[in-house]
Amino acid sequence: MPGALKVLITGAAGQIAYNLSNMVAHGNMFGKDQKVILHLLDIPVMSTVLGGVVMELEDCNFSVLEGIVPTHDLEEAFTDIDVALMVGAMPRKQGMERKDLLKANVAIFKEAGEALEKFAKKTCKVLVVGNPANTNCLIMSKYAPSIPKTQFSALSRLDHNRASYQIAHKAGVTNPQVSNVVIWGNHSNTQVPDMNHAVIDTNGKKLSAKKVINDENWVKTVFIPCIQVRGAAVIAARKLSSAASAAKAIVDQMHDWWLGSKEGEYVSMSCHSNGEYGVPKGLMFSYPCICKDGKYSIVPDLAMDDYTKELFAITVKELTEEKEAALASFK
Numbered sequence: 001m002p003g004a005l006k007v008l009i010t011g012a013a014g015q016i017a018y019n020l021s022n023m024v025a026h027g028n029m030f031g032k033d034q035k036v037i038l039h040l041l042d043i044p045v046m047s048t049v050l051g052g053v054v055m056e057l058e059d060c061n062f063s064v065l066e067g068i069v070p071t072h073d074l075e076e077a078f079t080d081i082d083v084a085l086m087v088g089a090m091p092r093k094q095g096m097e098r099k100d101l102l103k104a105n106v107a108i109f110k111e112a113g114e115a116l117e118k119f120a121k122k123t124c125k126v127l128v129v130g131n132p133a134n135t136n137c138l139i140m141s142k143y144a145p146s147i148p149k150t151q152f153s154a155l156s157r158l159d160h161n162r163a164s165y166q167i168a169h170k171a172g173v174t175n176p177q178v179s180n181v182v183i184w185g186n187h188s189n190t191q192v193p194d195m196n197h198a199v200i201d202t203n204g205k206k207l208s209a210k211k212v213i214n215d216e217n218w219v220k221t222v223f224i225p226c227i228q229v230r231g232a233a234v235i236a237a238r239k240l241s242s243a244a245s246a247a248k249a250i251v252d253q254m255h256d257w258w259l260g261s262k263e264g265e266y267v268s269m270s271c272h273s274n275g276e277y278g279v280p281k282g283l284m285f286s287y288p289c290i291c292k293d294g295k296y297s298i299v300p301d302l303a304m305d306d307y308t309k310e311l312f313a314i315t316v317k318e319l320t321e322e323k324e325a326a327l328a329s330f331k
Helices: 015-025 044-060 074-078 098-119 133-142 157-171 209-213 216-228 230-238 244-259 306-328
Strands: 005-010 036-041 065-071 083-086 125-128 152-154 182-184 192-194 199-202 205-208 267-272 284-292 295-298
Touching: 005 015, 005 074, 015 036, 015 044, 015 244, 036 044, 036 074, 044 065, 065 074, 074 098, 083 098, 083 133, 083 244, 098 133, 098 306, 125 133, 125 244, 133 152, 133 267, 133 284, 133 306, 152 284, 157 182, 157 192, 157 199, 157 209, 157 216, 157 230, 157 244, 157 267, 182 306, 192 216, 192 306, 199 209, 205 209, 209 216, 216 230, 244 267, 244 284, 267 295, 284 306
Parallel strands: 005 036, 005 083, 036 065, 083 125, 125 152
Antiparallel strands: 152 267, 182 192, 182 284, 199 205, 267 284, 284 295
């Protein structure tokens, strides 16, 4: 077997991480022949709960889980890690404005970026989940300057998975038959779920999902709004935020980034913009990507209709404002 990967999960006593740590330890992220050592980071007040998570991981008797390092110390958490899954963040509380949430998380992810810079391997891959994920990812990358920007990504796969399911359900096909959905922009209610390039595989023949469904009104009034507010809908229904689906999406995104996406298919990842599709340089923006050999490449030259362009401009504006607000908090 290859040498064990050191995988950091932050917010490790939380509900997303409770699902995620089991999936990683089961071999779902890196494969059944890849040993892992889990570094589980949370704040001191969560030490007892984190101890319970550790006991459960031990009791599962996983074959690929070589070790567990529960800690509240940044140096111990980040030292020599290969992968950082940044789940923990300050949650938005009742009465809190978005700018207040940004300010609180800027401080958290600045500190995390500094720890990453000081202690982690320079080859470490970082996937930011805690919201506002795109801007948190940008801040973390800023404070780990020796690690390439291409080693940072924010979670878009949850939105991508949600969109793929809704298309499959509407078309009356199975989930694996749908591919090449795109999520553009921010992980917020301005995101742009785009099915213009999605395809449905029917007995080896790839058909346009939009033509199969043939319902533009459904696309604009049901599909896009559903994906944009799905997280809030889950909270309203279960009184808790998405946990299992978020953990599954984290596994999916890192699995494809690490091992490669399926041939002929692209997936949604929020990654560093170099101006692709006219997005301002430096934003962490969700794009369609192809992954191979541990690297991603942004799919170029996808056409957009006028309606998608309108939505696209809105999400670019929001992310630009978030970046400016986050950076202003340091002044």
